Amino acid sequence: MDFELSDEQKQLKKTVQDFAENEILPVAKEYDRKEKYPHDIVEKAAENGMLGAQIPIEYGGAGYDVLDTAIIVEELFAADPGIGFCLTASGFGTEAIIEFGTEDQKEEYLEPIATGDAISGAAISEPDTGSDVSSVSTRAEKDGDEYVINGNKMWISNGTVGDYFVVLCKTDPDAEGRYNGFSQIIVEADRDGFEADKITGKLGIRASDTAELILDDVRVPEENLIGTEGMGFLQQMQFFDATRTGVAAQAVGIAKGAAERALEYAQEREQFGRPIGDFQAIQHKLADMHTETEAARNLTYKSAWSVDNSDGQLTKLASMAKEFASRVAVDTANEAVQIHGGSGYVDDFDVERFYRDAKITQIYEGTTEIQKMIIARELQGKGMT
Incomplete structure (x- = not known):
């Protein structure tokens, strides 16, 4: 086994670190406080070729695999999870177009994401539908050569800034089988009947844009259907194996950022005439934080490798990586605040923000409880039931 990153991956890591240090760190606190989407930083990222990591080269993207993308995500989130999310999520939903879209769809919708001229989103969750994706009730009915879509989507990333969304709809309510009768359809945000209401007051990742989408008789041409009608859920x-690995990488980045800041503070902060890092209680915390972060990183990288190589245990590893890394992120951020003491309770120090940001990694792309169910089912050979 070779755990060493390639020269190209090392350079990629360094490039992202430099960008984060120069463009993200100086303004991260401001965007968090204002709950403001960082359009200017997204534009700079596009200029530096840092958007559309997963988009194939022939459509203007970087064509990175899941492991390369995990490296990018980790470094951006180690700088600031909120802005890091905005940059890595600017192409939400494009996975479906890359895998199942027509050539016309790929040419029309992928390249603008990579160049920063468009932002996309994936609209799956609904007010009454969280982890149970199969209970989606948004309807898309055929009317001639158009689909007429009605429904609400909730907690949608890029909701008020997105140019188009890949919407999971029920196209055949009479289809037999729990997972049949769903379709993925591209809906442009400028369509009549489309409305996005921004959600504010989030605990963390406040720079990211989150909204409720309301679709009221929204008409789109049948050419906006992605792949085969009725197969959207299975598509x-x-x-999820890739996206959950991505969330694991987010969590590793948060843990890394919190652990590094805690170490720096412990070396600078003095009590009783010496740095607090000299005290065994603090040393033990630092040792645990950095050890668990390294363990989470290795599990996440293994999961990414498994997805890239279509390994048979990829679903189990993706859920393991997300569950473990998100737990490490929350625990490490908590300990970072503890090491900072009262200073960690105010936003003068980054660890306060990391503490708030960490929690979401245990919720989106399937909660911790869902991941444990998946792991147990995979161990028993039961898979999706």
């Missing part, structure tokens, strides 16, 4: 499930 969607194919991406």
